Amino acid sequence: MSMAQTHDRGMTPGFADEVFEAQVCFRRCLEAFSFPGHLLALPVELAPPAPMNPAAAACLLTLADLDTPVWLDHAAAETSAIADFLRFHRAVHITAAPRDCLFALVCDSAHLPAPERFALGSDEYPEASSTVLVQVEGFDTDTGPLWRGPGIKESVRLWPRGLPETFLEERRAMSELFPRGLDYLFTCGRRLAALPRTTRLED
Numbered sequence: 001m002s003m004a005q006t007h008d009r010g011m012t013p014g015f016a017d018e019v020f021e022a023q024v025c026f027r028r029c030l031e032a033f034s035f036p037g038h039l040l041a042l043p044v045e046l047a048p049p050a051p052m053n054p055a056a057a058a059c060l061l062t063l064a065d066l067d068t069p070v071w072l073d074h075a076a077a078e079t080s081a082i083a084d085f086l087r088f089h090r091a092v093h094i095t096a097a098p099r100d101c102l103f104a105l106v107c108d109s110a111h112l113p114a115p116e117r118f119a120l121g122s123d124e125y126p127e128a129s130s131t132v133l134v135q136v137e138g139f140d141t142d143t144g145p146l147w148r149g150p151g152i153k154e155s156v157r158l159w160p161r162g163l164p165e166t167f168l169e170e171r172r173a174m175s176e177l178f179p180r181g182l183d184y185l186f187t188c189g190r191r192l193a194a195l196p197r198t199t200r201l202e203d
Contacts, residue, residue, distance in 0.1 A: 012049055012081075014061055014089040025062040032185065032194035037147040037156035039139055042190045049081035051107045055187035056133050057085075063131075064103050066091045071101035071130075075108035104132045109162040115174045115182050126179035133185045136160035139193060145201040155202075158193060160186040171201055 015021040021044050028040050048057035064070050070092050076082045082105070086092040095101050098117045106112050112134055121129035137160075144159025145168060174181050174197070181197035 011088050012047065012085055014046070014085075015044065015058075021058075022062045025058045028192070029059060029062065029185070029194075032192055033151075033183070033196050035151045036149065036194050036196055036199040037152060037158045039141075039158075039191055039193050042192065044190070049079075049085050051075055051135070052082050052085075052105065053135050053187055054190045055192045056105060056107075056135055056185075058190075059133055059185060059187065059192065060086060060092070060103060060105065061089055064090055064092050066093060068102040069093045069095040069100055071095050071098045071104045073104070073106045073108055073111070073113070076105045098130070101130050104130055106132060106134045109134050109136050109160070110164055112164055112167060114166070115170055118182055120174075120177060120180045120182065122180065126181070129180065129182060131183045131185065133187060134160065134163070136186050136188050137162040138188050139186070139191065145203060147195070147199050148202055149196075149199040152199070160188075160193070168201060171195075175200060 025042055028042055032040050042055050042058045044058050046054040046057050070086060072082060072094060083094045098104055098113060099119050104118060118130035118132060121127060140159045140161060141157060144157060146155040146157055148155050178197060183197055184195040186193050
């Protein structure tokens with residue numbers, strides 16, 4: 001849909017060049033999951049409805065569609081603006097149950113739901129699980145646990161600021177369920193970093 005049509009209908013614009021920018025964002029998302037803990041910037045100009053940040057908006061406009069239910073946390077669902085934005089641009093189905101979603105948007109990172117509230121997949125179909133996009137206050141590279149696992153040379157130290165104190169313990173406990181589990185995308189501004197289920201968080 002053209003920018004002019006978007007403005008005529010009173011909707012916040014999505015990608016200026018939908019095909020090209022979606023391809024760029026898709027490659028960046030793949031890179032983020034291939035190299036966990038590596039901070040990347042999305043080279044797109046988006047001004048999504050508050051409180052959704054540009055990186056989270058770009059990821060959802062790239063990855064979500066009619067066949068991938070999205071759950072919004074209380075901060076994202078406080079008004080209909082974000083749901084309307086996703087429906088308008090990607091015909092996204094918004095679900096009220098986190099366990100039914102393939103993608104979740106958490107704008108209030110301090111109240112990130114416990115992992116068991118989402119779809120964790122099964123041993124036969126581990127891919128039938130949720131990917132949780134969490135908006136954070138920023139990224140610290142000199143504190144927090146060491147990230148180890150596939151795609152990481154030796155180790156990476158990274159901590160997304162604003163997560164609940166219980167996150168680290170819950171994430172470590174979830175690792176015992178592998179290949180079941182959750183994949184996380186942390187976003188701040190136009191930056192993102194991925195924490196797939198294959199990554200271990202160590203002291």
